[in-house]
Amino acid sequence: MRSVGIVAEYNPFHNGHLYHLKQSKEISGSDVAIVAMSGNFLQRGEPAIVPKWTRTKMALLSGADLVVEIPYAFAVQKAEIFALGSVYLLDALKCSSICFGSELGNIHPFLHTVDLLKDQEETYNSRIRFYIKQGVSYPKALALAYSDLEKNKDTVDLSRPNNILGYHYIAAAKKLKSNVEFFTVKRNTAEHDDQTIHDDKIASATSIRKLIKQEGNLHRIRPYIPEATYNEMEAYYRTYKHFHDWEDYWPYLQYRLLTMNNDELNQMYDIEEGLPYRLQRAAESSGSFQSFMENVKTKRYTWTRLQRICVHALTNTTRTDMNSAGETPGYIRLLGMSAKGREYLNKVKKDLPLPLVSTVSAFPEALFTLDRRAALVYSQVMKEPARSDLFSMEYAQPPIMAD
């Protein structure tokens, strides 16, 4: 059985994801699609609009065969670590290939770029340091340093968000000495972060979430999502009366920032000198997450990095916590599978290099501290009994079966 790996967030699953999933199976010639998906908090430091369980169902009902969770310690991270954790999981699950969406849609320039950056590593790093010293943000420094390198083959435009992720998947595989083969599918129409809608079937997840928020219902997004997504979103809303948004978490973040002492703030993961004071002053005077972020934003920090720091403060994730999570994931947390996914899993199960977790309660609690806190915080914005229901799924929910 050939398997293709996909790294995703599905926030929510839409027609573009459906296209990517189908294409991935087709161009890689795979029988099963394995998805490494972030949990309740996402790579760009945001709560997912619906929990991982609902997003798992969406994926399974639209053609995914196996969905595993990217642990919090790798999901809420910059692209490099996010990619390393994801590729590690897919490689551990014996994926024959990995297929990612990109603005470019041609795999060779990605491979050349990874080689190029490896060959010119020293120059590249010294250029990065140079730009950082000039006071530009890290991603910006990367882009500038990259543009300074000599290129004699086709390379990738690393200013595009999905190209960057694609680059990091391949670099991660190289670092992990994995033999997984790479494919890429050109993203159709919708830009990753696009807030407007260009096509009558395809819209970015960002614009879909924006529409839901504006309209207060799901009606307008129906053309852009598979029927299964619509049904799952609708069912979730009917039960929990809630789609999750940063603003819901704002009172907790504010409370947290304002009650931490300076030592505690300095221990938070990814926080740098000077930021604690800035965060606290902004928290005191801001009435919403949006205005807080606008107050705290500087050239030095990207919006997404600040959002991730906020998620870490919210979940009380310290540098020590992150260090003890290790350099690669320590377990494979199974969120759901199709009949075919199950068949595949039965074949590879005995050779897995990591424990396969289908019931959390069967493993030491300490293994899941960060994921558990993330689940707790995620459900905290809901009223009882919804809060308890959703939180208890973290322990009690067996992998979701489709078919």
Add this chain to the structure above:
Amino acid sequence: MRSVGIVAEYNPFHNGHLYHLKQSKEISGSDVAIVAMSGNFLQRGEPAIVPKWTRTKMALLSGADLVVEIPYAFAVQKAEIFALGSVYLLDALKCSSICFGSELGNIHPFLHTVDLLKDQEETYNSRIRFYIKQGVSYPKALALAYSDLEKNKDTVDLSRPNNILGYHYIAAAKKLKSNVEFFTVKRNTAEHDDQTIHDDKIASATSIRKLIKQEGNLHRIRPYIPEATYNEMEAYYRTYKHFHDWEDYWPYLQYRLLTMNNDELNQMYDIEEGLPYRLQRAAESSGSFQSFMENVKTKRYTWTRLQRICVHALTNTTRTDMNSAGETPGYIRLLGMSAKGREYLNKVKKDLPLPLVSTVSAFPEALFTLDRRAALVYSQVMKEPARSDLFSMEYAQPPIMAD
């Protein structure tokens, strides 16, 4: 000018408090009444129904001349420390006397009891240790040890809550070598913690709060409170749409308990081994503060001690924080004064042994860390802009003037 000191919480100010205030001035022959009042969180580990500013106004409009705040580090404490902090402030403000309400209403047995316990200190302490070892709560052990002592004079029944406080005020004055004279007024009708109403004019603060909660308005409590209290309560509710109750703070306490790691929990003030695990398990499974408290309660911990621990967890008050607050208050925070109070203050001002704080912003921020966090947490349950308004009073509100 003779001055009488009063220790109070005024939660809210009612006819019983009015009676006590008038009687205190009368029997002590005082021109001014000075009130040491707890801030937004109270001795028994509860949020006050309305903020300290509103309660200060109530007191001033009903005959108090000077209201100063018992700092958080002394207010949210067992009776002994609460009394020490309060008496220290009143003594520092040169009160000629202190007058407290008690179930007994006769001062001599209080004085005898303080002497008795001083004389038989060793026996008393060894009996306390004996009962603690038997697994009974600290207050219960005190009461049992006390009943074991030989008494050849009239002593006080220390099983009654106001008698206990009275005893501690006198013991504190002795410890502080203060010459302040003591008076006591017999409490009329309403027991301290009484939830029912016996008299047509007097009801306990507890029963008044219960009525407000039940009825959702102030109508039924009108007979039991001065007109000024009614007006202030009504104005507060009109502006903020909110009376403060533990249940409002429950989501934050739950969030806090469930995101702290074990080290952090163990650093909280007054927490003992074994309790962190118990608190976290109860927080996971409880849907309200009431049910949480019922789940966490044991014979070993009194309800009020557990509530205080919860307030400390909520405000992130560690053992280190409390230690650095010192053994006695480090400042006199002025909340409000009448014309006569101002006159009095002008007379004693130059001899005060402590800094007099009328504008917080004129002093180092570190001095007020705990009070500031308490004010922050207290206002966190309100919607914007009420939250910002109330919180900014912590810095900006000058002492309230009544004439």
